Amino acid sequence: MDRIRDMSYANVAFPITVNRLFTYAVPQHLDTIILPGMRVLASFHGSAQEGVVVERIDETDLSADKIKNISECLDDTPTYSEELLALTKWMSDYYLTSWGNALYCAVPAAVRNQKQIYVRLQPEYTPPIGKVQKKIVAVLESEEELTLNQLARRLGVTYANLRPKITTLKQKGVVEEIVSHKPKATSQFTNVAELALPHADIRDEINELMTGSDGYEQSTNKPKSRVPHAAALKHAEILQILLDEGIALTITELTKQVKASPSMIRTLERRGFIKISRAAAVRNPLSQQPVAPTQPYTLNPFQSDAFREILKALRSEDESKQGFLLHGVTGSGKTEVYMQAIAHILENGKSVIVLVPEISLTPQTASRFIGRFGERVALLHSRLSDGERFDQWHRIQKGEADIVIGPRSAIFAPVKQLGLLIIDEEHSDSYKSDTAPRYHAREVAQKRSELSNCPLVLGSATPSLESFFHAKNGTYKLLKLPNRVMDRKMPDVHIVDMRNELKKGNRTIFSEYLRNAITERLERQEQTILFLNRRGHSKYVFCRTCGYVERCLNCSISLTFHFETKQLVCHHCGHRRDTHPSCPDCNGTAIDYFGRRGFGTETVEQEVIKSYPMAKVQRFDADTTTRKNAHQHILEAFERQEIDILIGTQMVSKGLDFPNVSLVGVVVADTALNLPDFRASEQTFSLLTQVAGRSGRAETAGEVIIQTYLPDHYCITAVKQHDYIGFYKKEVEERNVLQYPPYSHVATLLLRGEDEKDVIDASHAVSDYLETLQTDRFPEVKILGPAPAPLSKIDGKYR
Structure with missing residues (x-):
């Protein structure tokens, strides 16, 4: 088949389980707009679906009748950089997941586009007769457009009741439905005030107000108006703050500092001293957290040695930089070594990602870094509100923040010019994702450091056996902090x-x-x-008469008793139920809720x-x-x-x-x-x-x-x-x-289903197939099992 060359094409990845790309034609009006890393809409299985352009191509082997057009570009700039495209492609190959799913997990939920159906009135329509239809039209007349859920809430009806009525109005030509793909969160805007006159004029006005003048002198810029003395002092204070800050301040922040009403600021606007405009408001997750400024301290000899080794790698021109394992006892000052290395990175105009194992650690770690580096720090984690995550991600993408702190998902932060990657408490199992796509942030960080040609620093008091083994074998350079700072004793x-x-x-x-x-x-x-x-309160609840144990209906484990709620809870599927006053099995009342056995x-x-x-x-x-x-x-x-x-x-x-x-x-x-x-x-x-x-x-x-x-x-x-x-x-x-890691790699295949026999049969079929492959092609691979999982039933499914 002849290659088609008369159009431009793009390969698009969709977030589906099948690991393949789909080729689409790029319409002429989008040809100069669409770049790799941008999100687009294209027809997929009969409906418009969002995908990511991973590459532009000039020709294809597909026949023209099989190629559809990209219908819309959803981004002004690429959401995924070349580096993130390469990283997610590697994840797809290494973790046996689709490229589309890897791309999907690399962007926070608040930044992902969501499909929304909006309803609005047609420019011309015949007014409906029905009472409910009239109410719908009345609401839409006061609003430009609403989603079906928003409209249902305005009318006080359910979505299910509203849907057929909208369909009827659509058929009558009264309303139209618009499908939109927008992020879950959007930018927030606020009013800001800034000086509108030269600083010399502002200083003159402040002097006049402070000397007790009853009004403003006549001039082209300062119309005459009498001002009470107390208000004059407030006006002077507002102008002085704006003069000292040298930047625009939000009206809210300004009124809070001066303890004045917004009307006073509006008065200064009317008189031409300040101007008020709309600006994006960054939702800062640490705005309410007190932060104490910190200064670098003199490193001890072991810290200095570690810092020098990292600095040497940062300054190296080698295309492949060696990673480090910083093995320091608890309290040995690993964080100070990190921060002094980061200061060097920032001086060279590059960015840093710092991974921490727990969300609970993120605010405390961030406070230390903000105390040293100020607003250059951004947070990324799932406990932020949608608006906060949206703003933090865009700050990072725009280069407004060059230090990113967060748990494993922060490894995908869209930083500019990555210069250093740090994984604190690198031994933690929370760096491993147990939901699809399954990945280990330490391995992904290793690959990203290679793609960015920057050092990776792993830090821990108790390194994982794999990391320490690799350090002993030279894969990482081992750096040691054997003592606590200031020679403090270990407990x-x-x-x-x-x-x-x-x-x-x-x-x-x-x-x-x-x-x-x-x-x-x-x-x-x-x-x-x-x-x-x-x-919880007790590991399991049991009857001392017959030995009956309360178990989850969906999983193969006992329920945990929670004292505060007086409920039995499954910590795997979340199932809850109230406690029984007597044993469901023997009707006895000798129920042990107090955890003698757990x-x-x-x-x-x-x-x-x-x-x-x-x-x-x-x-x-x-x-x-x-x-x-x-x-x-x-x-x-x-x-x-x-x-x-x-x-x-x-x-x-x-x-x-x-x-x-x-x-x-x-x-x-x-x-x-x-x-x-x-x-x-x-x-x-x-x-x-x-x-x-x-x-x-x-x-x-x-x-x-x-x-x-x-x-x-x-x-x-x-x-x-x-x-x-x-x-x-x-x-x-x-x-x-036993030839366990680090002497081998272990991969687990988990089968699950609602019928236990089907799961067992399927597991044996998979095992037989793998044994055939092993004999023919991979004799060094050992196959163990099949066997029931440690938790053989979770959420109603056998494993």
């Missing part, structure tokens, strides 16, 4: 064998040693963190309140931080020492820095050790070491108390001795015997 770690507590008759959740330690801290007005990596943070909270009634106690977990900014408010209260005892899950283990915390208590250290996961020991060591590191971070000496039923496990003893290297050697030896 003393005390192991409590809970088996001995049981022998002594102590059946409570706190050992005598931990109780006494908490009492001492309260008496000394020092703070305590209690850690338990399990939400308990959560709510149980710990209740026990603390009962034992220390005068203490100020706060729980910090997924249940207490559902509201916007709840993380931030709790941490700020803890920093102000309004909380004596903070009880939390793994959210308290990462990156938090509070100088008055002198005690960390690990209520149960064994919750993850016996999970069916080859990383169980690594994750437990990391979690315990990280939470232990929250103690004694200032002059106050720190102590960590770990309650465990496995005091001799090498993971627990390594935590006690602050011995990462010892733990690494033991763990990597066991991994080598």
